[in-house]
Amino acid sequence: MIDQLPLRVQLREETTFANFYGGNNITLLKALNELLEGKGESFIYLWGEPSVGRTHLLQACCHTMNNRSLEAMYLPLKTPQLAPSILQGLESKPLICIDDIDAVLSQPDWEEALLHFYNRVRESQVKLVIAGNYVPPQLNCQLADLRSRLSWGLVFQVIGLTDAEKIKALQMRAHDRGFELSDEVGQFLLRHYPRDMSALFNLLDKLDQASLIAQRKLTVPFVKEVLNISLPTSGKD
Numbered sequence: 001m002i003d004q005l006p007l008r009v010q011l012r013e014e015t016t017f018a019n020f021y022g023g024n025n026i027t028l029l030k031a032l033n034e035l036l037e038g039k040g041e042s043f044i045y046l047w048g049e050p051s052v053g054r055t056h057l058l059q060a061c062c063h064t065m066n067n068r069s070l071e072a073m074y075l076p077l078k079t080p081q082l083a084p085s086i087l088q089g090l091e092s093k094p095l096i097c098i099d100d101i102d103a104v105l106s107q108p109d110w111e112e113a114l115l116h117f118y119n120r121v122r123e124s125q126v127k128l129v130i131a132g133n134y135v136p137p138q139l140n141c142q143l144a145d146l147r148s149r150l151s152w153g154l155v156f157q158v159i160g161l162t163d164a165e166k167i168k169a170l171q172m173r174a175h176d177r178g179f180e181l182s183d184e185v186g187q188f189l190l191r192h193y194p195r196d197m198s199a200l201f202n203l204l205d206k207l208d209q210a211s212l213i214a215q216r217k218l219t220v221p222f223v224k225e226v227l228n229i230s231l232p233t234s235g236k237d
Contacts, residue, residue, distance in 0.1 A: 021169035041155025084113030
């Protein structure tokens with residue numbers, strides 16, 4: 001049942017469309033907004049590498065519906081101890097967003113449950129957005145009918161950001177938090193630390209807290225001082 005979901009999968013406050021740096025995903029963003037408006041395709045499948053923003057987009061869809069006083073369900077299938085019965089009754093929701101579908105594929109009970117879920121969703125005419133690591137034909141899916149259903153609607157790759165776009169995304173997040181991130185500091189972070197956006201946003205949070213405590217601006221010397229305490233640098237400034 002729906003109440004089996006643990007509290008830790010609640011939506012993150014910052015995962016909105018306003019906080020998503022689109023880069024080369026403009027067509028995808030347009031399709032998602034049309035889905036939410038009820039004007040476009042009601043099924044969308046997103047795929048791409050980890051940390052390109054799939055989870056952010058799913059949660060942004062849910063935030064948008066909630067802001068309109070409409071119910072939405074975000075279901076991350078990587079959540080431990082979820083059972084296929086979690087899918088029962090979800091088709092009553094106006095919007096369902098299923099994340100990390102790869103986590104349960106090749107498991108017969110899950111694939112069977114997902115197949116029946118898809119059929120119920122189609123009959124109910126609700127909106128469905130699903131995310132996985134791979135395009136549907138490349139998924140480790142044993143049921144051919146399920147693989148076919150995963151391709152029913154629109155299929156989009158979530159395209160990762162270039163290095164320049166990653167700096168812009170970090171600067172946008174910093175601005176929303178009330179501080180500024182210079183190009184110099186952004187370039188330093190990309191040279192010395194993991195470049196996936198989840199890691200970079202976590203790093204930005206750490207720097208924001210350190211800056212507030214020290215009452216100092218984010219400069220390269222200050223960033224090196226803070227991060228050398230708990231994180232190794234991979235090169236010299």
